[in-house]
Amino acid sequence: MSAVAMLARQRLASPSLLSAYQLQCRQHALAARRIAAATQQARHYAKPVKKAKGKEKEKAQDETPQAHAHGKKGSKGVSTDSLVPASQRIAASPEYKGAESKMQGVLDWFRKEVAALETRATGRVTPMLLSPVRVKLPDSPDGRGVRLEEIATVGVKEGTTLIVTVFEEHTLKYVEQAIYEAKLPGITPQKVDNRTIKIPIPKPTVETRNALYTTASRQAEDVRVQMRKLHQALLKKVDVEKKSPDMATYQALSDKFMGELDKILAHLKKATS
Structure with missing residues (x-):
């Protein structure tokens, strides 16, 4: 009997060996x-993990400021325009900014004019007193004329007299006419020679200060008319309804400049009283 057969017989014969x-x-x-199982588990999770990373990367790219700046939105993106208050959207519009800039320009002009009138009301003699003068020359392209300092020099003599010296003799008569047409209270030009005009400035009286305030009030009314026209033009461009919530924002713009105008006029009244 072979050894293999004997070993098999022993295993069959011994239950303990068989159990082992x-x-x-x-x-x-x-x-x-x-x-x-471990191999299948590794293969099972390898693919989803890689896919999840790709989704997170795409989501991060969609949420970057650069993506929003270029108008890129995720599948569940929400426009931020709905989160901006209506008043801020209106103030950022080109129509609103254009009207605001024009109103500011009109107000700045009035503030400059009032400053010159206030200087005269206090009795100080400066070349600024003639800043409202506009000289209309035959070859002037602007219908309003040119400023006096563009064609002449203005100096002060002895603290009480303005001396106007034109650059060219033929413009003297136009300068003299422009000073009259400016209708500045208490100012009367006197020709000295072919190039010089002197203007004695008397001390301001109560009547003179009242006249200065009257002049400013007349200019203020003109400014109000201009601002109303700008406001109406703005409303036509944006086509807003009167009872719309946006109407309050446009009205606040006009009220703001009207209020500043009233403050400037009230300050002049105090200075001339």
Whole structure:
């Protein structure tokens, strides 16, 4: 009998040996199953993890400021325009900014004119007193004329007299006419020679200060008319309804400049009283 046959007979004959052999086989089978399960688990999670990273990367790119700046939105993106207050959207519009800039320009002009009138009301003699004068020359392209300092020099003599010296003799008569047409209270030009005009400035009286305030009031009314026209033009461009909530924003723009205008006029009244 061969050794293999004898060994097999002994295994069959010994239950303990048979059990040990079966236990060893079961252990090998269990280890093989665990290895297979681990391999399948690794393969199962490898693909979803990579895909999830790709989605997170795309989501991060969609949420970057650069993506929003170029108008890129995610699948669930929400426009931020709805989060901006209506008043801010209106103030940022080109129509609103254009009207605001024009109103500011009109107000700045009035403030400058009032400053010159206030200087005269206090009795100070400066070349600024003639700043409202506009000289209309035959070859002037602007219908309003040119400023006096563009064609002449203005100086002060002895603190009480303005001396106007034109650059060219033929413009003297136009300068003299422009000073009369400016209708500045208490100012009367006197020709000295072919290039010079002197203007004595008397000390301001109560009547003179009242006349200065009257002049400013007349200019203020003209400014109000201009601002109303600008406001009406703005409303036509934006086509807003009277009872619309946006109407309050446009009305506040006009009220703001009207209020500043009243403050400037009130300050002059105090200075001339």
